Amino acid sequence: MKKIILSLITAILLVPTTVKADEGMWFLMFIERLNHRDMQKMGLQLTSEEIYSINHSSIKDAIVQFNGGCTAEIISNQGLVLTNHHCGYDAIAEVSTPKDNYLRDGFWAKDKKAEIKPNSLYVRFFVRMDDVSKRILSKVTDSMSEAEREKAINQEIAKIQKENDEGGKYTVSVRPFFQGNEYYYFVYQDYKDVRLVGTPPESIGKFGGDTDNWEWPRHTGDFSMFRVYADKDGNPAEYSTENVPLKPKHHLPISLKGVQENDFAMILGYPGRTNRWMPAGGIEQNVKFAYPAWVEGSKTGMDAMKVHMDKSDQVRLNYASKYASVANYWKNRQGMIDALTKFKTADTKQKEEAEFNKWANKAENKQKYGAVVETINKYYKATNEKSRHDNYLISILRNSSLAGGPASLGNGIAAYAKENDAKKAEMLPRLQAAIEGVYEGFYLPLERDVLIAELNLYAAKAGYKLDPFVEGLAKENNNNFTKFVDEAIAESVFATKEKAEAFLKNPNPDALKNDKLYLLSSSILATYRSKPEEVAKLENDYQKSFRLLVEGLRESKLNKIKYPDANSTLRLTYGKVRSLPADKRNDAKINNYTTLQGTIKKYKPNDQEFDLPKKLIELNEKKDFGQYADKKGYMPVNFLTDNDITGGNSGSPVLNGKGELIGVAFDGNIEAMAGDVIFDSKLQRTINVDIRYVLFIIDKYAGAKHIIDEMTIAK
Incomplete structure (x- = not known):
């Protein structure tokens, strides 16, 4: 342990400390040297050891990665988990039916026995991390190709993972940072028995829908609640009625004090991806080629889905999560195009380059760095058109189950047909699970229309x-794929789950030679995965x-960024509650929060995005806010901070200087959509659900005070 600590201190001392306080997604292991003094000046009252400790409980023990794509926090000593409604959306939809529609109506378990277990849901606890840069980089040389370099690095990574997983007890991930100039390993522990405890109805949890997404002022109760279960000894275990609520090492206390302008705000979470080192050519490629194709492909798929979702509650439930995911990135990518264009981000990068x-x-640098910019620009120039093509192609695969599913299933079943009985018995469960995965919630009329629309586009x-397969069909059908898709569906063994299961029972690989859906799917996937030799060399x-x-x-200090890009590893960001310029759409006195009264003003009866439950309106009319009202009398809903976050931070806890929970991060403002590439301290804002609104909904709206009672509340 002493060796580890000494290596950390050495690494810390080598890193300069000058940085804007509200910019950066920081490793917890470095906060003592890099950030703690700045954080104290801004209002932090905790030691760095209270935030991150290897040997003792600390705040990091209450932060979990939620199902691989969001963040959540433990808020009771009984394993209660709080995250965003949109993070729990898939799980909530899974356990819903047209009769018990928890997405539409909400759900609150009256006791632990009533909590519902979704099929696949897990949380990941962070245990520790360490720097292995010297060890890994000692295995590579400048003369290696990128493929050779990757192979050598992966071999060393495998050793590091084995050394630290304690025989499979932990999940170990070794990740590159600063574009492969540094490497760190992360040790995690996963818990798979996670159950739904409560969720507000969509009219609260998703209030504002796509219209308000990425917008401020915002009035959304974007939260849901789950519970982590373990075996009687507190270890991870598969679902069992014998499991008990996890007793966490740490849970977050909750503050009812509220927030004011310039209050300290700290967020811990798992930001997914930033690209702040992206070259100018990459920004130009995204803005002019890749993102426009992504936006158009997404909108095409959404429009085709929505026609069928509007006609059937069951179809809407089945596709709710997929549609929401596509819609979120559709608006995000358009916002990125607008922001990066408006602020001429590529021009800024070009000047730096x-x-x-x-x-x-310069003579002393030329041999190593002289051709760097020229090589990078050559690559982007050669791949601009390909990036547009690839994003249209990816839209087919992303939005249509009939695009990728038939090839993967067909290849698997064909291999299965050639094996002996023993091997077949081993393969069969995997193939059955694969069929379940492809056709879960599958609605053929919707899938047909999505595939036709995406192929036409x-x-x-x-x-x-x-x-080549699509090009040939386009010439035959004058770019209209309706006839082909209808014929393919009518004949294919992959048109429905039942047909795929029947094919698995009696597999005939020769049948695939004339199966049009299989041939289309195979060709699309082959094109997607192909990399022409000239592109591989450029890459x-x-x-x-x-x-x-x-x-x-x-090395040259021409770029002042001292923190690594986000890559779904645990980070800390700190800043303050901070308003935007006054906005007549917001009834708040200062444009850093919104109120329930402002929510009611947006109310549109029976509107899919702006409807509200009658009880919520009545509570507002009576001013029946309980202990959760602000001291000025209003019911707070959302508030703004200037923290540096991105996708993956959804569900992250917003903490005050004492480490108490004051909110849950759920969005950013569209004006700062360039933030994944370049941070703008004037525009960047995080939109958070006020924890008082969360508790108000649980207690006064849902009547689930028993959930409140297990929390630690600081008044």
Whole structure:
């Protein structure tokens, strides 16, 4: 342990400390040296050991990654978990039926026995991390190709994982940072018995829908609640009625004090992906080629889905999560296009790269860095059109189960048919599970229309080198795939779950040779996975040059970023409650919070996005807010901070200087959509659910005070 601590201290001392206090997604192991003093000046009252400790309980023990894509926090000594409604959306939809529609009506377990277990849901606790940069980079040389480099690194990663997983007790992940110039390992423990405790109805949890998504002012109760269960000894276990609520090492106390402008705010979570080292050429490619195709492909799929979702509650339930995910990124990518264009982010990067190029071509730097910018620009110029094509193609695969499913199932069943009985017995459960996965919630009329619409769009707009199978069909059918898709569905063994299961029972690989859905799916996947030799060579040179660009920018100090890009590892960001300029759409006195009265003003009866439950309106009319009202009398709903977050931070706890929970992060403002590439301290805002609104909904609206009673509340 002493060796580990000494290595950490050495690494910390080597890193400069100058940085804007509200910018950065920081490793917890570095906060003592890099951030603690700044945080104290802003209002932090905790020691760094109280935030991150390897040997003692600390705040990090209450932060979990939720189902691989969001963040959540433990808020009671009985394993109660709080996250966003949109993070729990898939699980809530899974356990809902048209009769018991928990998405529409909400759900509150009256006791622990009534809590519901979704099929696949887990939380991941962070145990510890360490720097293994020297160890891994000692295995590579400058003469290696990127493929050789990757192989050597992966071999060492496998050793590190085995050394630290304690025989499978832990999950160990070794991740690259600063474009492969540093490496750290992370140790996690996963709990798979996670049950639904409570959720408000969509009219609260998703109030504002797609219209308000990424917008401020916001009035959304975006939260849901779950519970982690363990065996009697507190260890992870598969679902069992014998399991008991987890007794966590730490749970977050909750503050009812509320927030004011300039209050300290700290967020811990698992931000998914930022690209703040992205070259100018990459930004230009996204803005002009990749993202427009992504936006158009997403909207095409959404429109086709919505026609059928509006006609059937069951179809809407089955596709609710998929539609919400597509819609979220559709608006996000359009916001990225607008923000990156408006603020000329590529121009800013080009200026930085021009300065770097001058430095790189000095005599002492030229051999290593001289060709870096030229190589990077050459790559983007050669792949711009391909990036547009690929995003149209990905839209087919992302939005249509009939695009990728038939090939993966067909190949699996064909391999199964050739095996002996013993091997078949081993393979059969996996294939059955794969069929379940492809056809879960599957509605053929919707899938048909999505596939037709996406193929029509791809053939008309993708350009570059179209998938050869699709290109041939487009010429035959004048870019209208309706006839082909209808014929393919009528004949294919993959048109429905029942047909796929029948094919598995009596597999005939020769039948795949004439199965049009299988042939289409196979060709699309082959095109998606293909990498022409000239592109592979360009990519190899680009990867090396990008790594050198980041190394050189740090060495030359031309880029001041001292924290690594987000990559779904636990980070801390700190800032303050901070308003935006006054907005007449917000009834709040200061434009850093919203109220329940403002929510009511948006109310539109029977509207899919802006309807509200009658009881909520009545509670507002009576001012029946209980202990959760602000001291000025209003019921708070959402508030703003200037924390540096991104996707994956959804559900992250917002903490005050004492480490008490004051809110739950759930969104960002669309004006700052360039934030994943370049941080703007004037525009960047995090939108949070006020914890008082969360408790008000649980207690006064849902009448679930027994859930409140297990929390630790600081008044």
